Structure formats: C-alpha cells, structure tokens
Amino acid sequence: MNQIAKRGLAFLAAGTVVAGGLATAAPASAATLTTTTTCSTSGPIQGLNVKACADVTGDRVRVYGIVGALGISEPPVNPRDVGAEVSGAIVGGLFLGSGHRALSIWNNVFTVEGVTTTVASGSTVRATVTITPGPAGPGGGGGTPLPGPTSVSVDVPVVY
Structure with missing residues (x-):
C-alpha cells in the first residue's frame, strides 16, 4: 500500500x-510577438523634420508622429509654434482615430500619439502627420502655412 x-x-x-x-x-x-516599426522618410514639412510611423505587434497597431527641429538653432531664435495632428486609417476604408498636440519646437523633438487599435490581418494602415503653423494653444495651428507640403504619410501592411 x-x-x-x-x-x-x-x-x-x-x-x-x-x-x-x-x-x-x-x-x-x-x-x-515582435513589433515592426515603419516610418515615412523625414520632412522637411513646414520647415520641420516630420515622420509618420506605425508600430505593428500582431493585430495591434500604434500610429504616431515624430516632429522636431531641422537642425540646431542658436539663440536668439524664437521657438516655432505649430499644431500637429496624427491620424490613422485603413487604406480605402475605416478611419481609426487621431490625436492632436500643440508644440513649441526649438532644438527638440516630440512624439505625437495618434491611435492604438486592433486591425484585421491583410489590412493596410495609413499613418498621417499634418502640421498646422501658428501659435501654440489647444489644438495649435491657425497661422499661415509655409510654402510646400503640410503632411506626410506612410502605408503599413498588417499581416499576422
């Protein structure tokens, strides 16, 4: 026993x-699960370095933008006040969402969050960063844009 x-x-x-x-x-x-980061080539957009990016981890996609100075400015240069909007969308379909942020740029770089969401495999997500010149404040923007493009985008396939 x-x-x-x-x-x-x-x-x-x-x-x-x-x-x-x-x-x-x-x-x-x-x-x-690994994260794959894809970014557009950087600006210049409205006199700034601007990149649209998307991180893909399985079925999760994070859309964000990177906005910063073109180079190092010496004083007494004033900061550049802009508004930045980062949006995400399924190419040819659903709008995923966006984020806004007022920025005061002088020798610095900001990450502006857009949206983080779940996306079906086989989708292509478009990340877009739009710059609106003008005084900083809620939403930013309001000034006259510089000549040239005001946004940058990148398309990212989602496969898992």
Whole structure:
C-alpha cells in the first residue's frame, strides 16, 4: 500500500509539473510577438523634420508622429509654434482615430500619439502627420502655412 501511495504522489507531482508547464507556455507564446516599426522618410514639412510611423505587434497597431527641429538653432531664435495632428486609417476604408498636440519646437523633438487599435490581418494602415503653423494653444495651428507640403504619410501592411 505504501508503494502505491508513493507512485500516486509521484504521478500527481509529475502532473503538477506538466500542468505548470502548460500554464506558463501560453504567455510565453504571447511574448514571442515582435513589433515592426515603419516610418515615412523625414520632412522637411513646414520647415520641420516630420515622420509618420506605425508600430505593428500582431493585430495591434500604434500610429504616431515624430516632429522636431531641422537642425540646431542658436539663440536668439524664437521657438516655432505649430499644431500637429496624427491620424490613422485603413487604406480605402475605416478611419481609426487621431490625436492632436500643440508644440513649441526649438532644438527638440516630440512624439505625437495618434491611435492604438486592433486591425484585421491583410489590412493596410495609413499613418498621417499634418502640421498646422501658428501659435501654440489647444489644438495649435491657425497661422499661415509655409510654402510646400503640410503632411506626410506612410502605408503599413498588417499581416499576422
């Protein structure tokens, strides 16, 4: 009887180890997802370095923009006040959302968040950054744009 009890305990212990291994196996596969970052070529857009970017991790897409100075400005140059809008959309379809931020740029770089959402495999997401010159404030913008483009975009396929 004692030998049967020992075998039973050994079997239960082995089952616990296997079950414990299965419990940790599921999160490990989620941890193997990699993030792919795709950005447009940088500006100049309205006299600034501007990039539209998208991070794809499985079915999750994060759309954001990077806005910064073209170079190093020496004082007494005033900061450049602009509004930045970052939007995401499925090419040929659904608008995913956007984010706005007023920026005062002088020898610095900002990341402007757009939207993070779930997207179906096979979709192509377009990330767009639009710059609106003018005084900083809620929403920014309002001034006269410089000659040239006011936005930059990048299309990113989502495959998982």
